[in-house]
Amino acid sequence: MDEIITLNLGFTRVFLLKTDFGFIQIDAGLKYTSRRYFRLLKRRRINQEDIKLIVVTHAHSDHVGALKKIKTASNAKVLIHEKDRDALVRGIQAEIVPITLVGKCFKNIIPKRMHLYDPVEPDIVINNEYSLLEFGINAKVVHTPGHTSGTISVIDGNGNAFIGFTAHGYPQKLTPESPAMAVDLDAVFSSWELLIKEGVKKLHPAHGKPFSVEVIKIILEKKDRERIS
Incomplete structure (x- = not known):
């Protein structure tokens, strides 16, 4: 069985x-994607009880909408x-701040009902780097704020980073880039720098396809040149 399994739930x-x-x-x-989620688990022959930990990258409904049902099951x-x-x-939604035209349009067309989800009481609340060795994997959780104040990412021992909406990939844009919504864009770029410093090789966003860390390196280098000139 693959060490990384992607469940494509449509938007996320x-x-x-x-x-x-x-x-x-x-x-x-x-x-509303919970039924598809359980169907994909069954197709992969994964028992619901085999899910031992759910890491929430941030508290937006497209990332936690089905959390209550999955945690219960x-x-x-x-x-x-x-x-x-x-x-x-x-x-409720963590703060949503659109920073691009696409982000502003998207926020305005989302039905209010999609902002709501069932409350969940977390079992583990972190404020610093957190090792996942106790769960049987060489991986850790790091704080990567910017999209929301509490956005986190998971980095495994093979250089994969699972980043939520700290950046997004194809087909959200023609090229992977910073999120269309962020409470602090400078913090997003600082989080990118942290991922690079951690030796990440491949980024796995929740929206769009995975891409090489070289992409964000190029974007950061370009921004540095613009700042100097």
Whole structure:
């Protein structure tokens, strides 16, 4: 079985990382995609109870909408950063700040019902780097703020980073780039620099296809040149 399994739920991709004890899941998708999620698990012959931990990259409904149903079915623990915890336990969106025209248009057309989800009480709340060795995998969670204040990413021992909406890939844009929504764009770029410093080789966004870390290196280098000139 692959060490990384991608479950394409349409708008959002959910990732499963194989561990010694089962799977770690990253994000949960929109509320209405839960049936598709369970169907994909069955197709992969993965038992719901094999999901031991769900890492929430941030508290937006397209990442936590189905979390309550999945947690109940699997009895998995839920991990989130303390800065997005309040939104999760209240069942509301963490702050959404569009920074591009696409982001502004998208925010305006999203039905209000899609902003709501069932509240979830997390089992693990972090405020710093967090090792996942206790769950049977050489991986860690790092704080990568910018899209939201509490956005986190998972980095495994093979140089893969699962980044939520810290950047996005094809086909969200013709080229991978910074998110269309961010509470702090400078923090996004600082988070990119952290991922590079951590030795990440490949980025796996929740929206769009995976891409090489070289892409964000080029974008950061370009921004540095523009700042100097």
